[in-house]
Amino acid sequence: MLEELKVLLLVAIRNLALHKVKTIVVGGILLVGSFLVVFGLSLLGSIENTMSQSIIGSVAGHLQVYSANARDELALFGSGFFGRDDLGEIEKFEDVKAELLKHPNIADVVPLGFENAFLGRGNLLDDLFERFRSTVKSGVEADTLNMVETIKTNLRTVRSDLENELKISSIPEDIKKQIADVEEALSDNFWMRLKADPESVLLFLESRIAPLSGEKEPLYLRYMGTNPEQFTQVFRKFKIVSGENIPAGERGILLSQRIYETQIKNIVARGFDNIQKGTVEQRKKIADDVALRTIASDLPKQYLETLVYLNGEQRKETTTLLKEFLKTDENDLETLMKNFLTVDDSNFNDRYEFFYKTIAPQVRLYPFKVGDTINLRSYTRSGFLKTVPLKIYGTYQFSGLESSDLAGAFNFVDMVSYRELYGRMSSEGQQELEALRKEVEIKSVDSGSLEDALFGADAVLESRASESNTTTSTTTTAASPVMEFKRLQTGSYNPSELNTGMVINAAILLKNPRLLATTRVDLEKRLADAKMQLKVVDWKQASGTLGQLVTVIRAVLLIAVGIILVVAMAIINNAIMMTTLERTREIGTLRAIGAQRNFILRMFFVETLTIAVLATFLGSVLAALFVGFLGVRGIASPSDFVSFLFGGPRLYPSLSPTVALVAPCVVALLALIFTLYPAFMASRIAPAAAMQDRE
């Protein structure tokens, strides 16, 4: 047997050497196939690993728990559909947490809830007039005069814009009125009233002139309510960049550094930042890249964003500096600034430097900064607009994911403010409301029993105050739907409220993540036994479409590799068929001198196996070396999105030993399967074929 195998192997090796083209084609295909499978799956495995770290380490935790009554599925990073997800509510977080912590594998449970809010950003003139109001109030005459000049300059720009608009407008009468208003604001008579009646001047500017510069788009912010201190301790990637964490018991917001830089920062500065990133970090050319070209062409149109903040002196100084920088005799600052902001590949670097050195210090780079209070506006569950003032305590980012929009998608607020924006009242507020109700003898009734309550017997009208602890239910029968709630002061609360009461979902951190699947099943059972209608999902499911991404990529890769392999195998099959035909006489001779059919079959299998084992393992070794090389050098993330998947700006892939061993075996096995038919055909060659095809 061993001797026969030796001969088979010898025949195989000699035949492989004899039919070089076939050997190279078959071996090459098997090598590439094995390389692709090992490299692809190792890369994917590494991405899955880094991505899971990104998702688990930022907001998801290992598991997430939320209401079983949710109409939508939890999608922390977006479900891919617009609109507001209905995730139900976890009424008493403290009970759920206590139940979950009974499981030995649970390290911690963090309360969460996310929602969208927006910040009105006013317009350029709003900002200017707001500052003017405070300057007037301060009573420093020099400053006031300086600002008057700035306002006049801006008004001239508005007038020129309106005059241009007048030429193409279909409603010239309106525009003419607006121009007349601007003319009035530019007249000396108007400004002479400032001393005697400052309020009328300010009101005219704020109500008649400010709207003319157009409203800026509101800023949409996704915010996540949580227990800030606990969150920082549990999610180790979380890092405060500036300021401090929201102290327990205080209302506040932590802005995402990413959002702060890419959405809140002055638009001209952002334009410079983006072009700088594209040209320096990504080595793109403005001329070649559509996105960079668009940013560059928008820059000159945004010139006002850099001038509106300048007073008279600063305007003069900037004019001189720009004239010198641009080496021009032009005296008009607007034109100079437009020219300055017209950037291309040849002048960008110098202008970027000049902008940050000279222009930026005079510009308000951020409309609000750490320490300021912003009014976060959000629609409550029942559709009322709710405004909550929140102090910006700081900015944060996730380590390694600084440039990722996904990881920086959230701004964190304390859970108490979250509940308020959601439409729940704090316990303090509820007590206050109760007192008010008693005082004015209001009884709360839901809309279904309204008729009975108003017109039925007294017995029906019973107090439901204890059940109605939301602002929405207290107002549905009394207030109009456009009613807006606005609390004017930020305030403190009892820190224990962070971990008690309503939350939307909660992140569960495990002691041993390897037991994730079994823990998830255990927890679902435990919660069901405790009559808590909650579902527990793993991080992959919780992250929405993103979590499925790797599964999808893997499926696509496997299908692609599958197709490649099937085509490759068809080629291999064909190549072996061709050599079978060439070797008809040799096979006939073997049959004639007494070789059984299965000897011929074995001969073909040994041949395929020899080349397959050599080629696939060589392919696997090459893939391993390549993965090893990339593991040291890293693969640069081509985009901010991919950097989230990579868990940072570079992916350092690692080889999966199982894949490196199993993949070549699978490819070799496939090759053997595809050798079956030609081998079978060869075994059917009649011994009389030995007499044919004479030399």
Next chain:
Amino acid sequence: MSVVLNGVIKDYPLGASMVRALHDIDLTISEGEFTTIAGPSGCGKSTLLNLIGCMDVATSGTVSIEGKVTNALSDKEQTQLRLNTLGFIFQSFNLVPVLSVYQNVELPLLLQGGMTAGERSKRISELLEQVGLANKAKNRSHELSGGQRQRVAIARALVTQPKIVLADEPTANLDSETGQNIIELMRTLNSKQKTTFIFSSHDPKVIEHARRIVRLQDGRVIEDVRK
């Protein structure tokens, strides 16, 4: 009797019709005979050898080898018969190109199994000695002359010590002197080992070496003479 053919007919399809290659052949070849099947090209020599060599099946009639009717045997049994009872020498030598002289001769023994490497080596060495190729054992077939290749083929045919050796035009691809030498070698081996040799040829010089001449024409035996 070594080989017995009874009323053997062989038809081949040719397009839509059938062509009769052999007509009602009755032939008996005894053990140790040195027989040639002679006749011009297309007379049915190769067909007859194929039937005797279990490489083809008669349309009617029977072919018996060492008392076994080959028509009734399965493919596996026929192969066994070829391996253990028959030896083949082909016109084009048909050596396995990728194997050495030694390995080519060894191949049938490996297919048979049951012998140790030492036993095989001893037998192969003796045979190579007999065919005059003792010093070429390690050579590959393309390094040998035509005559040398045919000697290897003879050694391969004899290595299993078959009862019958079939040779289809064994000298056709050789010059006449080499051809004569090969026939001489076959005759010597036949005398020494009492192996039955049946070979086809159309070369009168070769034919005259045979002790029995079976002459075919148009698929019929027209002459059967023993010297």
